[in-house]
Every structure is written in structure tokens, then in C-alpha cells.
Amino acid sequence: MASEFDLIARYFTRAAPAGLLGVGDDCALFSVPPGEQVATSTDLLLEGRHFFSDVDPTALGHKALAVNLSDLAAMGARPLGCVLGLALPRVDEPWLAAFAQGFHALADAHGCPLIGGDTTRSAHDLAISVTVFGAVKADQAFLRSAARAGDDIWVSGELGAADLAYRLLDGQYPADPQRLAATRGALERPEPQVALGLALRGIAHAAIDISDGLLQDLGHVLAASSAGATLRYADMPVAAALAGLAEAPLRRAVLGGGDVYQLCFTAPAERREAVLAAARAASARVTRVGEIRAEPGLVVLDAGGRPMAELPRGFDHFPAA
């Protein structure tokens, strides 16, 4: 059995890119281009809470970084690097190798090298903390407070697949191997919309990534912007694998389903062509799903234009008693 330091060295130390000091000193060092700020986000992922114990470790390594890159995307920030904390209940080298492979592959794809970390033993559960760093010009970051009345509301990608996969894996729905196969990738290997975030700089106003469900995440934008919104349910980009679901689970997946890691963003109506051009440049799909209003409140209109009465809540780690 290897020592802690051997383990770190074997799976997580790689040559640091020029200008960075990587794993193996008290701190990692990185540079920030003149005139840019550092954007940073941290997530703590726990076995049994954020992922199933038997999840594929390569997918888990991917997702642990993806959820943080998604936060950079939602600020319009360019990735610079990341640090990883890993608490392991046991030393399982094949597991570590697969986790590291998934993590590094996504890091490489986004130019976001692992530059520091901390590995320790846990008593019970696997715990993963990732902190990412990106660079953004101060006046170009998408703030939650920047939505303006009259802005279009856009969503990237598709909605609902991760929620359906989660409920199938959790046994909340009867086994359905075909639907699970069609949705599992959305849950376990989300693709952070970093390129779209960068392409939308100077075009979008507010942005947020859909981690807790569209309604809850958009609600944060509305609260920060002191604004309201109208959404059109019929315009939502619903994942094809949800076809044929009953109305209640469908609505819950589309409007309330978390773990999406697509962007919800607002942009002036006169920039619609620019939004579409940015999405094309980033090879992303974007769909216009509503508008920001000055009056507070979040209204979802059904296909007939009537406000929907029962709306799902988003995911909350500490639900009210």
C-alpha cells in the first residue's frame, strides 16, 4: 500500500504548465492577465448525497470538475486552473486511476490544470472538494443582479434528462433501461458550457447555471435583480428521452430538475441575432423561453397562455421542516 504522498504523486501530479507552480509546494501559484479578475467557485460533493456509491469513477472525476467549470461558464470566465480535495474511505488504486483520468480529461479539454490538492482518509464516505479559478474582465462578468426588464430569458441545451436519470437510478420510478440509457449521460457526464459563456461576453446580462432546477436558479437571478419573469412552458427545450412521461413528472423534470449544468441567461431583445451567433460559434443550442419583467414574481404560462398553478420547487439540501 502506498503512502499518501506516493498516491498524490502517482495520480494527480503532472507537469505544471508554464507560469504555474503545481502540486507539491505549500501553495500553487498562478498568474492572472493584467486587467482581469479571478473568478472562483468551490463545491463539496459527498457520496450518497451528490452521487451514488457505485457511480463510474471516471464519470465522477469528470463531474466533480464539470460542476465547478459550469460556475465559471455562468460568469463568462476563462478557466485558469483548479485544486482538488479528496477524502477516501480506503485506498483503491484502480478507482483512483479512473477518477484521475476522468478529472484530467475534462481539465485538459478546458485548459484548467490541477495545480494543488489535499488527499486524506475519511471514516465513512467519499468526499470531493473542487475549487476552480478563472479569469474575467471585471465589467464583463455575468452577475445575477444584471437582468433588466425586457430581457429575453434563454436556456442552453436541454432540460429534464438528469432529473429522470436520477429518479430511475434512485428507484423512484419503475426500471426502464431504455430511458435510463438515454438520460444517464446527462446526469453523470454533464458538459459545462464554458465556450458558450465566453461567446456571450458583451451580449448577455445575467447568467446562472442550472444546478438546482430552472425555477429555483432563475429565482436567484430575479431576487438579485429585483425583477420578475414570465416563462413559456411550451417553449422549453425538453430532452427527447422524456417523451411520453406523465405530465407531473415531466413538469417536475423540466422546471424543477437539478444537476443540469446548462446556462440560463438574459440578454436584451435587440441582441437575439448576436445570441444565436454566439451559440453557433460555441456549438451550443440555445432556446428563448421567456422574458424578464419589472414586476416581481415568476409566472410560467401553459400552452394556452394561462399561468400554471402548481410549480415544482427546486432541489434544497436542507428542506424546510
Place this chain on the structure above:
Amino acid sequence: MASEFDLIARYFTRAAPAGLLGVGDDCALFSVPPGEQVATSTDLLLEGRHFFSDVDPTALGHKALAVNLSDLAAMGARPLGCVLGLALPRVDEPWLAAFAQGFHALADAHGCPLIGGDTTRSAHDLAISVTVFGAVKADQAFLRSAARAGDDIWVSGELGAADLAYRLLDGQYPADPQRLAATRGALERPEPQVALGLALRGIAHAAIDISDGLLQDLGHVLAASSAGATLRYADMPVAAALAGLAEAPLRRAVLGGGDVYQLCFTAPAERREAVLAAARAASARVTRVGEIRAEPGLVVLDAGGRPMAELPRGFDHFPAA
């Protein structure tokens, strides 16, 4: 019972200092002075592994940040801010309030505001991840690889108290309330040597913080610098509370005891006066305990000048089988 977002808002959101965007957006934003790099370090602390379940939460909030500030100190970096991930097995508001108070008090003392975070529920254990950011001029950072043959080896503060407190609390030694009272502060409320790190810029060569024990941490410096060292055991700054301990536990505490969060650093022999002046400016105690040698190997001389045969190993989360 409050929602996750209420909890975060109540205990961890504070007005962000000028130039920073704090808790409440996808990312926190901070600026770095021109010509300086970002130094960053992350630690993942787990209940039962890094702290006892019944530890005073104010002390725990202090220590969770202190161990990271200590890494900035060991690079000679000035704190800029930090992010916190917190996984809680239950919502305990008095506990949260006390933890936040200990955390914020140390953050305030070092100008290191909490600018982002993630709070979640854990299945079993409390887990705390902290990532700190500091600023340092690229050519002034103390690297582990920078020790040179002929350098003096210095240690700040005192050695051994945290190890003794840990073993008393863990029941490895018979109860001794007086010794515990004299050593517990060193274990539970270490004071990171940030001011000393800053004062030593341009003077010290290599530095490391003593988290895993003097011999193990100095060993990392020697490996990175391709050098060896001679230490003089009789010169070690032993904590007064260790007086009267038997030789074996004393040696283990002084040379192998972790959780010290003092600095071990090297500096040219001709800069001794500058080192002492820097320590005075930082109100820190520093003690010269040995020299860097070109030949590899780490030798500790006893009071009679003979190499000590049995040396304790440092702390390792994954001890060899």
C-alpha cells in the same frame, strides 16, 4: 428549520470588501495587484480524522482557516480571501454561529474575507473544505526547492505542544488536566505565521509549514532541493509544557509532532541578523536549529553531537501496510 440558502445568508454572507464580489453569485471575484501571482492552497478537514467530534466549534472555525493561512505564510503570500465548503450531518444553529464566529474572527485578523462557499448535508461526518488565495511577487515566493547548502535552518514558535494535547485528548496518555490546559490552545487554535512569512520575503530561501512534523516536512524541502540537513536536537524550541516528559514521547512530540503550523525555513548564514529583525517586526520567536548540507540525508545530533539513531516518523494519513 431554515433552508440552505437562509443558513448561508445568516452565518456566512457579509458585505464583500471593495473590489471583491462575495457569496451569492456563481463565482466570487477578486483582483490581484499588477506584478503579483495568486498563491492558493486547499485543505479538507474531516470529523474523527482531523478534529474530535466534540471540539469547540469556535476553535474549529478558527483552525479550519488557520491551517490554510499557514500555507500562505509558508509561501510569503499576503491573504486576499477564501472560500468554504461545509458538509453538515444536521442543522445546528448555535454550532454554526460559533463556527462562523471563529472563522470570521481569524479572517478579519488577516484581511482574508470569506468570498464564496458551498453548504450541504452529509450522511455521517462533518467535512470542511477551505481554499485560500493570497498574492505574492513571483520571484519572492518561498519554494521548497530553494534551500541551498550552507543555509541555516530556522523554526518559528515552539514545538511539541499540539502533539502532546492530541495524545492526551485521544487517551494515549493518562489524564493530565494541567498539561492539557497548557497545550490545548496550540492544537485547537494555532496562530498562522502570516506576518513572519511576509517579513521574511527577500531574506528566506525555502519555507514550509510544520503540519506533518518537523522531520517529515523538512524532508519535503530536502527532497525538492536535492540537499541534506543536520539538526541539533538540543537547540529545538521545546514548549515549556513538555518539561518532565519521558525521552521517547518528548522526541516524538518535538521532531515528529504534526499540527504545529509554525514555519520551518532556510536562510543564508550571512542573513542571521535580518532574520532576527524580521521576526522582531512580526512579533515572532525564531530559533536556529541546524544547517542545510549538500550531501543528502537528514541527521539529528544529540546534546553530545552524536547522530540520533531512532527518529520518529511524521504523520501520514495512509500509513504503509
